[in-house]
Structures are given as structure tokens and as C-alpha cells.
Amino acid sequence: MRLLPPSRKNLIIIKTINKGGKKGLLKLFDKSPFLKEKNMSNNGKKNKGALPLILPAFILYSAVVAYPLLNMLYTSFFEWNGVYTTPYVFAGLKNYASFFQDESVHIALKNIVIIMVTSVVGIVPIGLFLASVIQKKFFGLRFVRVSYFLPVIINKVSVGLMFTFILYPMKGPFAQIVKLFGGNEKVNVLGNMQLAIWAVAFVLIWCNVGLHMVLYSSAMAAIPDDLTESAKLDGASRRQIFFNITLPLIGNTIQISVVLILMNAFKIYDLVVALTGGGPGNSTEVLSTILFKNAFYYGKFGYANAIGVITVLISLLITVVINGVLRACRKD
Amino acid sequence: MKRKLEKCMMLSMAACLLLGGCQQQSGGGAKESSSEAKEQITITYMSRFANEEEPDSKYYMERLAKFQEENPDIKVEDLSVVELDAYKTKLKSTVASGKPVDIFTNYGNNDIAEWVESGVVKDISDIISAEDWNGPAGDGIYESFNYSARGIDGIYGVPTKVLANMLYVNTRILDECGLKTPETWEDVLEMTPVLKENGYIPMALGAKTKGRVCHWHTLLALQMWGMEFKDDLVSGKEKWTGDKMMEVINTFKSFIDQGVFGEFAISDDATAHEARFINGEAAMMMDLSVVIPQMKSSKDYDSIKVTRMPYFKEHPENKNLWYISMGDAYSITVDKDSPKYDAVVKLLKFMTEEETYKEQNELWKGGVFPMDVEINKEGTERLMQEYMESFAKKSGGCDELDVYFEMPNTQDVVRNEMQTLFAGREPDEIAAAIQKELDNYQNNK
Numbered sequence: 001m002r003l004l005p006p007s008r009k010n011l012i013i014i015k016t017i018n019k020g021g022k023k024g025l026l027k028l029f030d031k032s033p034f035l036k037e038k039n040m041s042n043n044g045k046k047n048k049g050a051l052p053l054i055l056p057a058f059i060l061y062s063a064v065v066a067y068p069l070l071n072m073l074y075t076s077f078f079e080w081n082g083v084y085t086t087p088y089v090f091a092g093l094k095n096y097a098s099f100f101q102d103e104s105v106h107i108a109l110k111n112i113v114i115i116m117v118t119s120v121v122g123i124v125p126i127g128l129f130l131a132s133v134i135q136k137k138f139f140g141l142r143f144v145r146v147s148y149f150l151p152v153i154i155n156k157v158s159v160g161l162m163f164t165f166i167l168y169p170m171k172g173p174f175a176q177i178v179k180l181f182g183g184n185e186k187v188n189v190l191g192n193m194q195l196a197i198w199a200v201a202f203v204l205i206w207c208n209v210g211l212h213m214v215l216y217s218s219a220m221a222a223i224p225d226d227l228t229e230s231a232k233l234d235g236a237s238r239r240q241i242f243f244n245i246t247l248p249l250i251g252n253t254i255q256i257s258v259v260l261i262l263m264n265a266f267k268i269y270d271l272v273v274a275l276t277g278g279g280p281g282n283s284t285e286v287l288s289t290i291l292f293k294n295a296f297y298y299g300k301f302g303y304a305n306a307i308g309v310i311t312v313l314i315s316l317l318i319t320v321v322i323n324g325v326l327r328a329c330r331k332d
Numbered sequence: 333m334k335r336k337l338e339k340c341m342m343l344s345m346a347a348c349l350l351l352g353g354c355q356q357q358s359g360g361g362a363k364e365s366s367s368e369a370k371e372q373i374t375i376t377y378m379s380r381f382a383n384e385e386e387p388d389s390k391y392y393m394e395r396l397a398k399f400q401e402e403n404p405d406i407k408v409e410d411l412s413v414v415e416l417d418a419y420k421t422k423l424k425s426t427v428a429s430g431k432p433v434d435i436f437t438n439y440g441n442n443d444i445a446e447w448v449e450s451g452v453v454k455d456i457s458d459i460i461s462a463e464d465w466n467g468p469a470g471d472g473i474y475e476s477f478n479y480s481a482r483g484i485d486g487i488y489g490v491p492t493k494v495l496a497n498m499l500y501v502n503t504r505i506l507d508e509c510g511l512k513t514p515e516t517w518e519d520v521l522e523m524t525p526v527l528k529e530n531g532y533i534p535m536a537l538g539a540k541t542k543g544r545v546c547h548w549h550t551l552l553a554l555q556m557w558g559m560e561f562k563d564d565l566v567s568g569k570e571k572w573t574g575d576k577m578m579e580v581i582n583t584f585k586s587f588i589d590q591g592v593f594g595e596f597a598i599s600d601d602a603t604a605h606e607a608r609f610i611n612g613e614a615a616m617m618m619d620l621s622v623v624i625p626q627m628k629s630s631k632d633y634d635s636i637k638v639t640r641m642p643y644f645k646e647h648p649e650n651k652n653l654w655y656i657s658m659g660d661a662y663s664i665t666v667d668k669d670s671p672k673y674d675a676v677v678k679l680l681k682f683m684t685e686e687e688t689y690k691e692q693n694e695l696w697k698g699g700v701f702p703m704d705v706e707i708n709k710e711g712t713e714r715l716m717q718e719y720m721e722s723f724a725k726k727s728g729g730c731d732e733l734d735v736y737f738e739m740p741n742t743q744d745v746v747r748n749e750m751q752t753l754f755a756g757r758e759p760d761e762i763a764a765a766i767q768k769e770l771d772n773y774q775n776n777k
Binding site: 081083084085086164168169170181186188190191192193269272277278279280281282283292293295296297298299301 | 344399416417421424427428429432447450451452542596598600740741744748752755756757
């Protein structure tokens with residue numbers, strides 16, 4: 001494996017120096033040791049011996065992932081009530097048309113957007129902040145790290161029950177805090193059709209910020225110390241170091257993190273069921289709960305599968321769009 | 333080191349081969365002896381009786397174990413699950429896969445309507461009308477499992493429970509506030525401000541559990557307009573947006589607005605509302621007889637009494653109409669010509685025969701069962717006695733109104749919409765939303 005020779009395109013250019021207000025190049029950092037040349041193994045020849053080795057994994061993947069997906073796609077074009085004695089009735093695109101006409105789907109899509117946007121806006125900055133805090137060594141660091149990661153591993157049903165108590169009007173801790181700040185302690189977040197979804201979004205942020213804190217922290221740890229040290233020696237402030245060195249270098253991680261946050265928010269189910277049950281009414285329904293109800297309560301398997309197919313397509317679209325947007329931002 | 337590792341691996345492989353060979357040999361031996369004995373039939377069973385903490389659950393689990401002891405030629409594969417969503421998912425998955433559970437519990441009506449129509453669930457009318465039938469019989473018992481309104485003859489389930497809502501009253505709280513047990517809803521409304529002033533919830537209700545909201549809605553509808561109203565509503569003669577139903581929903585809304593259920597009913601689920609009553613925070617609650625054993629944990633146990641629900645002064649003729657559901661009924665999916673049929677029917681009879689209810693009667697010291705059981709009043713728990721005395725005076729009743737409709741998701745639609753009464757939504761919007769769904773279903777049928 002050969003390393004690429006240093007060249008201008010391999011260099012990170014750090015802008016904005018505080019020297020008499022003049023802007024210019026501060027430092028040229030050679031990142032070539034961190035790059036590997038592509039396709040340098042076996043001189044580009046195809047390895048035929050690999051095929052039998054990947055066959056078992058391929059078979060397993062096909063059985064567990066590909067076949068159910070294809071079956072879901074197939075069934076989405078039929079009406080079927082989930083009873084084996086009932087034949088499939090071809091419905092064409094009727095299930096897909098129903099999806100766009102279904103009022104509960106409109107509510108669910110609105111809720112999903114709220115949860116996704118709130119999650120990104122909440123988790124990324126908080127995760128970055130926490131990650132930068134735990135980069136430093138201080139007394140109690142391990143405790144802080146574990147404390148913030150703990151919500152990630154707690155079962156979502158338990159989290160839902162816990163927050164039902166926390167958000168309980170008058171008696172819950174949240175109501176007491178609101179009262180402390182002069183608000184109305186009778187505030188009933190989970191019982192309010194407009195506020196309940198925001199409560200779900202907040203709880204989801206609480207559950208997941210620890211994971212992303214760890215992701216960002218690992219990425220930050222990989223940044224060479226001499227880079228930040230030399231920036232400090234040259235007079236760069238912490239803010240400048242963070243925005244001009246740290247953030248660009250962990251851009252890939254942030255990209256992955258945003259995709260993970262959006263996917264996690266998109267397929268939320270257990271937290272909604274535990275916290276609100278989709279209520280009050282159907283004000284906190286999401287696509288997963290609607291899919292579940294249509295399949296296992298109403299016996300509309302064809303429609304449920306259509307929801308599943310659209311869910312997969314939207315997930316793919318989100319991934320492509322986000323990757324494209326973030327890649328473009330990083331190039332700028 | 334490497335050689336030692338290789339030797340260890342060789343030895344462990346040899347041991348595995350040896351053990352495997354021995355087991356096969358002994359397995360073969362066992363097969364030879366079992367073929368001489370009667371062939372064991374395996375049947376699948378599924379219920380929500382899987383939690384030993386719940387007394388009735390524990391009873392049925394022990395009953396099943398007893399069946400297996402007494403019938404070593406029948407192996408029962410128990411697939412039971414407690415939680416409702418998980419239960420429905422698992423059950424529907426077995427049906428969708430083409431291997432439905434041989435015998436399972438359900439609530440009848442829309443719960444299994446499609447399976448009855450598709451022929452998955454079998455007619456058991458000849459079993460329950462046979463001379464050797466020793467289980468529930470009588471008028472009204474099988475109403476929830478009769479699909480004649482859909483043009484299907486037969487009976488499709490045997491209930492094991494009668495779930496009826498009664499009024500639990502904490503007389504200590506009422507005495508403290510200078511009040512008496514209410515007879516009518518008008519009495520309840522008069523009592524409400526007094527109870528609230530003294531810091532009590534007049535009537536506990538866990539509106540977070542949508543089903544409980546609909547139990548209330550059904551009860552109010554029955555007490556206002558009687559049993560005929562249910563039939564007219566289901567047939568379409570009465571609309572959800574019609575005057576009668578609007579009066580029911582508006583009355584329910586007025587109860588909420590006047591604080592009958594406290595300020596935060598929407599934040600409590602069914603467990604929380606029971607806890608509020610048991611802890612002495614609520615003066616009254618509507619609940620099933622199954623919670624009677626829990627009352628013993630209340631410090632106000634001696635002050636708690638059970639009676640029928642209040643009624644409307646304008647409609648005294650409906651005062652003994654109750655919300656009643658026949659629960660946890662056993663249904664079967666096995667054809668008569670299947671080799672498993674006799675075994676499944678045997679289990680069905682065992683789990684629903686008179687002895688089952690007699691044993692439960694002894695265990696709980698009373699109860700209301702889907703068949704008449706001679707009750708030894710000595711030793712019957714006080715609250716259970718009061719419950720049985722009141723229940724005996726009932727003149728009729730029905731399950732939630734939404735279970736009688738043809739549209740499969742009626743219950744979900746009605747429950748979702750009714751719950752929003754507690755979130756400030758207007759009754760006419762709710763009624764309109766429900767009627768719209770029903771109309772859409774009829775138009776697209």
C-alpha cells in the first residue's frame with residue numbers, strides 16, 4: 001500500500017488568522033498520511049476465489065432481507081386480509097393512492113417531519129458540545145460519559161413510562177420546574193394534542209444524544225494533537241479551532257450521524273407506543289404505528305405493505321438527499 | 333502451544349461425536365418404545381393467560397397444566413402472550429402463515445369476524461348443543477360469538493368471563509364530605525364541586541387507556557336511549573351525528589368540563605385510575621369485578637362498597653342496563669376431519685366446563701360467570717357479594733358499541749376520536765369524524 005505524495009489538494013487550509021485582522025493562510029497541513037490510494041491491492045485483478053466465500057452471507061441476506069422486501073413490494077399491489085384462505089385480490093396502485101388520501105397518514109407524516117427536524121437540531125449541537133466536554137480530562141469524566149450514554153441503552157418502553165411520570169401535570173418534576181419559572185403547573189404536555197408530539201421528539205433526543213456524543217468524541221480523538229496545538233500557538237481561539245479544524249475533520253462522522261438520526265426518527269415506534277399510544281386521539285401517530293394497526297388490527301395487509309414500501313423509499317430518498325447536501329456543504 | 337491447541341480441539345471433537353452417537357442410539361431406543369405406546373397428538377394453544385401475578389391468569393395456566401397431566405397422549409404447545417398488541421400480532425401472523433393456532437382466546441364480535449367469514453374459525457354449535465356439554469349455556473351468553481347478522485349461522489366461541497362494570501365507592505371520602513352514595517348522574521354532578529373542593533377526584537378514569545373512555549360512552553348511551561339505540565346505530569337508522577348520539581357525547585363532555593373525572597384523566601391509564609381509587613385520592617370509579625381482590629390493599633377497604641352505576645333521572649327504565657363484555661372466549665380452528673379435532677375439543681370442554689367456574693368460585697369466594705354456579709355465600713368476600721347481588725338485578729347490557737359494526741377498524745376509530753374529548757376537542761367534530769369513516773367504508777364496499 002503506497003501513500004499518496006503530498007500535493008495541494010491533500011492539504012487542509014486553515015483560514016482566518018487573528019493577526020491584525022488580516023486573513024490568509026495560517027498553516028498548511030499535510031493530510032496525505034491519512035489517505036490511502038484506491039485499488040492498489042492485487043493490481044486491479046478480480047478475485048474469483050471470493051465468490052464462494054461470500055455465498056453463505058449472500059444467501060442469508062437474501063432470505064432475511066431481500067426476500068421479505070420483495071414479498072412486501074409484491075403484496076403491496078394486492079388487497080389481502082391476512083387470512084390464508086382468502087386469495088390475494090389485485091388492486092394495482094389502489095393501496096398507494098389510499099396512502100396519499102389517508103388523513104391519518106397526513107398527520108403521521110407531519111409528526112415524522114417534526115421529530116426528524118427536532119432530532120437533528122437537538123442531537124447534533126448537543127452531541128458536539130458534550131463530545132468536546134468529554135475530550136478534556138477532569139474529575140468525574142467517566143461518570144459523565146456513562147451518565148450521558150445510559151439513556152441509549154435503557155429500554156424505550158421504560159423510558160416512556162418514566163417520562164409519563166416526569167411530564168405528569170402538577171405532580172411531575174417538569175410541572176414543578178414550570179411552576180418555579182412562574183408558569184402553570186397544570187400544564188399537561190402529553191394530554192395536549194398540539195404539544196404531545198413535541199414531547200415525543202424531546203424524549204427521543206434525550207434517548208439518543210449519548211450515542212452521538214460517543215461518535216463525535218471518537219472522531220475528535222482521531223484529530224492529531226499537533227494540529228490543534230500549533231493552531232493555539234498561532235493564536236487561534238477555541239471557537240476558531242472548533243469551527244475551522246475540528247468540524248471539518250469530523251465532517252464524515254457528522255454526515256453519518258445525521259443519517260442515523262434521521263433514520264432513527266423516521267422509524268420510531270416503541271417510544272410512541274409507550275409514551276402516548278399514538279394519542280391523544282391520533283395526534284402522535286407515526287408511519288410505524290399506522291403500518292402496525294393496518295396489518296394487525298384492521299387486517300389490511302396489502303395497504304400495510306404499501307406503507308412499508310413507501311417508508312423504505314422515503315428512507316432511501318432521505319439518505320441520498322442528506323448525503324448530497326452534506327457533501328456539498330463540505331466542499332464549500 | 334499451537335500443538336496443544338490442536339490436541340484440545342481434536343479431543344473435544346471426538347467427545348462431541350461420541351456423545352452425539354450415544355444420544356442417537358438412546359433416541360433410537362426411545363423411538364422404538366414410544367411407537368408401541370399410543371401416538372401423542374400435539375395441538376397449539378394460545379391465550380393471554382401467561383402472567384402468574386394475575387389470579388385469573390394463574391388459574392387458567394394451572395388448569396392447562398392439569399389437562400396435560402390427565403391427558404398424556406395430548407401435548408399442548410402453549411404459545412400464550414400477555415400483552416394485547418403482541419398477542420394480536422402473533423395470532424394474526426399464525427393465521428397469515430396458514431398455520432392458525434388450534435385453540436385460542438378472543439373477545440368475539442369484530443375480533444374474529446373476518447376469520448369466521450373466511451372459515452378459519454370453526455362453528456362449535458354442535459359441540460355446545462350436544463348432550464355431554466357441561467359448559468356455559470343460556471340466553472345472551474353467546475351473543476358476541478353469533479354472526480347471524482352477517483349471514484353466518486353458528487356459534488364461534490365459548491366465553492370464560494363476564495366482564496361487567498360497576499361503581500366502586502369509597503364511603504369514607506363521601507362521609508368526610510357529608511355526601512351519600514349517588515343514585516343518579518344528577519347526584520354525581522351535585523357532589524362533584526364538593527369533592528373537588530376537598531381535594532378529591534370525584535370519579536377516577538384512566539382516559540389514556542382508550543377502551544375505558546369507550547366503556548363510559550357505551551354506558552351513557554345505553555342509559556340514555558336503551559338497547560334499541562345500539563341496534564339502530566349499527567343498522568344505520570341512527571347516525572353518530574344524529575340528535576341522540578350528539579346528546580350522549582355532549583353529556584359526556586359536560587361531565588368532563590365539570591370535573592367529574594378530575595383535571596388530568598387524559599394523563600392516567602387504567603392502572604393509574606385503579607391506583608388513585610385504592611390510594612384514596614378518588615371517591616369513586618367504574619371498573620370490572622376482576623379488580624375486587626386489589627381492593628384489599630386499600631387502607632379504606634372496609635369503607636369501599638360496590639354498587640350499580642348511577643342512572644339518568646329522565647330514564648329510570650334504563651337504570652339496570654350495563655356495559656357487559658364476554659371475555660377471553662375459546663375458539664377453535666381445527667376441521668372435524670382433522671386428527672387433532674378430538675384433542676382440541678377435549679381441551680375446549682376442559683377449559684370451559686362447569687367445574688372450571690366452581691373452582692374459581694371457591695378460589696375468589698364468589699364471582700360472575702358465564703353460567704350459573706351454585707355459590708356458597710359463606711366465606712364470599714363482601715365486595716364480591718355486593719357485586720353479585722347488583723349484577724343479578726341487571727336487565728340487559730352490551731359490549732362497546734363500536735364492536736358491532738361491520739367496518740373492521742371501527743373500534744380503533746371510535747376509541748381514537750372519543751379520547752380527544754379529554755383533549756378539548758368538540759363533540760360535533762368527533763361525531764362527524766366517526767360518521768365520515770363509516771360512510772367511506774360503506775361507499776367503498
